[in-house]
Amino acid sequence: MPEFVTIPALLNLHHTDKRLRDTREGLENVTRDQRAAEEHLANVNADIAKMETEHREVLARLAAEELEASSKLQHIEKMRSALNETKTNKEYSAILVQISAEKALVAEIEGRAEGLMLKDQEMQKAIQALREKQQKAIENLESLRSSSAAKVDELNRRIEELLAARVEAAQKVPAEALKQYERIAQRHPGEVMAPVEFEEDDMENIACGGCFMGLNREDLNLLRGRDEIRRCRSCGRILYFAAVPSSETKSTAK
Ligand SMILES: [Zn+2]
Known part of the structure; x- marks a missing residue:
């Protein structure tokens, strides 16, 4: 991991x-x-x-x-x-x-x-x-x-x-990632990131939570396996797992 x-x-x-x-x-x-x-x-x-x-x-x-x-x-x-x-x-x-x-x-x-x-x-x-x-x-x-x-x-x-x-x-954000983030923020203020939406028992329907366009399984797997930015090909938002392991995220979430 x-x-x-x-x-x-x-x-x-x-x-x-x-x-x-x-x-x-x-x-x-x-x-x-x-x-x-x-x-x-x-x-x-x-x-x-x-x-x-x-x-x-x-x-x-x-x-x-x-x-x-x-x-x-x-x-x-x-x-x-x-x-x-x-x-x-x-x-x-x-x-x-x-x-x-x-x-x-x-x-x-x-x-x-x-x-x-x-x-x-x-x-x-x-x-x-x-x-x-x-x-x-x-x-x-x-x-x-x-x-x-x-x-x-x-x-x-x-x-x-x-x-x-x-x-x-x-x-706390690595410089290159921050640069991307700020760039996307100009287009989607306050909505730079989008959760990947899917059901574990239905891997055929994976979607970007920002624009709801379909994503493929590879996006999911890469996101699960690597600490790097994956962006939705349709809206450009940075994708994340709603269940991404982070105590920081949990403590600051609404
Ligand atoms: Zn999207």
């Missing part, structure tokens, strides 16, 4: 990686609602910023229209006083024509200003509504954060422990 080092060490690493992946998933689940709430708040904040920019533009346009109207009104007043200074009827009626033209312009400006004032009121209401939405979003986020804080801390602590355990587990 050869001494089995490679596969048990790989399995130990594999189990650590699986737990690492599960714990990260757990953290992901805990923080998912929180991230959705953060995103919602960010959207509301963006809406407020956009609306406030538009509102400032409306107010600036309103101020400009009002300035224009008041300068026109002053000019009309001047023209009215000028009426008394006129010498001829022709001069008088020319000024009257100009006054009425400017009054028409003032009416137009005031129409536009009125529209802008309505817009200003609408926007103030909309901004107010958005601010209430923002307040609710902040409260919701805070409550999610406080309720999950303990859980997040615990999971982060667990991840740190597992990362340390991973370093230790990786050190």
Whole structure:
């Protein structure tokens, strides 16, 4: 019986990686609602910023229209006083024509200003509504954060422990095997290794526990007899016996 080092060490690493992946998933689940709430708040904040920019533009346009109207009104007043200074009827009626033209312009400006004032009121209401939405979003986020804080801390602590355990587990794997393992891990994160599935009384049906493609008896025999890596020809995962003799594997299995 050869001494089995490679596969048990790989399995130990594999189990650590699986737990690492599960714990990260757990953290992901805990923080998912929180991230959705953060995103919602960010959207509301963006809406407020956009609306406030538009509102400032409306107010600036309103101020400009009002300035224009008041300068026109002053000019009309001047023209009215000028009426008394006129010498001829022709001069008088020319000024009257100009006054009425400017009054028409003032009416137009005031129409536009009125529209802008309505817009200003609408926007103030909309901004107010958005601010209430923002307040609710902040409260919701805070409550999610406080309720999950303990859980997040615990999971982060667990991840740190597992990362340390991973370093230790990786050190025990022969260098070449570790290289292969890490390469496969990029394709099958947390699932680099697959058990060989078979029944002792039915050796015709041997399969890779990762992709369920059939394996042959030779794979089984080589795996039983040698301390080396055998990979599934179909998915490339490193094969192992569920019953591989290793105290380490047993103690770290779930
Ligand atoms: Zn496979």
